[in-house]
Amino acid sequence: MTSDAAPERAAATLPDGRELTVRLAVPADAPAILDMVHRAFLARPVAGERPDALKDDVRSIEARLDNGLGYLTLIDDRPVGVVMVARQRGALRLGRVCVLPEHRRLGVASFTVDVVLEDLAVRGEERVQLLARQEFPSLQAWWRRHGFEAQGVEGNCVVMARLLPVAVEVPDADAMRGLGLRLAPLLRAGDLIIASGDLGSGKTTLAQGVGAGLGVAGPVISPTFVLARVHPSRDERPALVHADAYRLGGAAELDDLGLDDSVAASVTFVEWGAGVAEALASDRLEIDIRRGIDPDDETRWVFLTPIGARWSHDALATAAKGDA
Ligand SMILES: Nc1ncnc2c1ncn2[C@@H]1O[C@H](COP(=O)(O)OP(=O)(O)O)[C@@H](O)[C@H]1O
Ligand SMILES: [Mg+2]
Incomplete structure (x- = not known):
């Protein structure tokens, strides 16, 4: 996966007039990404095991950026959400998908996922997967609304996948x-x-x-x-x-x-x-x-x-x- 085909910033305007943008993350974004991942995943309801995301540190985020891609969502230039992309077992997977708790319900996650899927399609990718924790049916329903379907189980997660546009x-x-x-x-x-x-x-x-x-x-x-x-x-x-x-x-x-x-x-x-x-x-x-x-x-x-x-x-x- 090359990152030289960096996407142009994709932008939208929120109902309150603020600007929403998505851009590729660079290594210097690792601390900001870590902070968002920790805050977002800590705010999730606790069910079963502690999510792996809470074990991340700056080095592990840097390694993820090095081996894959990261997309950062900003509101008026302040980071509010992240999506990481990595190739695992031959499949392209989205991970660490999150939006800061105080910026939910504005459509930030939907906009971000749409931009990421389009950018991956531009990069010539055809299919993408993700893991959704089995204990959260509403999370799976959200991904189904974005075109993903369950296709198997891995540990305590449902593997969901879709073809890209x-x-x-x-x-x-x-x-x-x-x-x-x-x-x-x-x-x-x-x-x-x-x-x-x-x-x-x-x-x-x-x-x-x-x-x-x-x-x-x-x-x-x-x-x-x-x-x-x-x-x-x-x-x-x-x-x-x-x-x-x-x-x-x-x-x-x-x-x-x-x-x-x-x-x-x-x-x-x-x-x-x-x-x-x-x-x-x-x-x-x-x-x-x-x-x-x-x-x-x-x-x-x-x-x-x-x-x-x-x-x-x-x-x-x-x-x-x-x-x-
Ligand atoms: N790559 C391109 N694809 C489509 N239209 C283009 C392109 N480059 C320039 N144009 C011009 O942009 C305009 C598109 O207008 P139109 O098809 O009426 O847009 P819409 O229906 O989306 O409002 C036309 O004047 C067309 O000649
Ligand atoms: Mg028209």
Whole structure:
């Protein structure tokens, strides 16, 4: 595992306006990491054995950073959480995942884990594991909500694992359309794609490629003002229903669009649909588009996360990566 592909700092704004960032840890962070790990793990309910994390010292943290990766989460530049990554028995494992007790319930852990999973995907990793103590079912439930599933038992822990998102580097707008073109042959009637990413990240550009691949009539343009547009295919492929959920108040307003009726016969592509459009189908393909902090850099990273039995992760990875 190399750490020279250091991630750019990933940032988000908390509801109270403070800035949340995640960056790679460096050896000089070891004392701060140790302090967080001890405070966070001491605050956990005591069950069974003392967690190994309480036996850490600065040297053991330095050794972990040396042999693997560490990610540090900061609020306004103060460290509040950590995730360590190490290769153990041939598998990549997350460990020492913690957030300081006074910063819980803000979504810090979810944000951090999402950034870590995306960064590991960018590094070419495919699968990740972790150990969750058996005595804490709510901890296991939290990891299940983040895509992990139990796959065995090790000592007093459940081994949980998940596939990482498929990461695709997209240098320019044509390459984004190319990605849509390559995904289109995999798509069939009833499929739901939920695309997320900031304004101008390339969601509509991707939809254009998907539309071209499905052979649809009419230009695929931003549906912001009409909320949803139906593009019938000229090639006996399903129609593309292209919707924009940005202005919708929530799932109830989405119902008003009547997409339910068209979903079964079409490929439905919803921009800004996260948290709103999931109910349209049982399975879905989530697509997250990220751009770096340098505004002059046009490169996007696209993360594809298949949800449900409909999708084959391998087929998606093969199609998405193409010859690139
Ligand atoms: N790598 C890239 N991928 C996608 N679009 C890009 C890329 N580089 C530059 N662009 C430009 O960024 C803009 C993306 O706009 P659009 O697809 O409408 O975004 P969104 O629908 O996410 O708001 C387009 O003007 C496109 O030409
Ligand atoms: Mg758009």
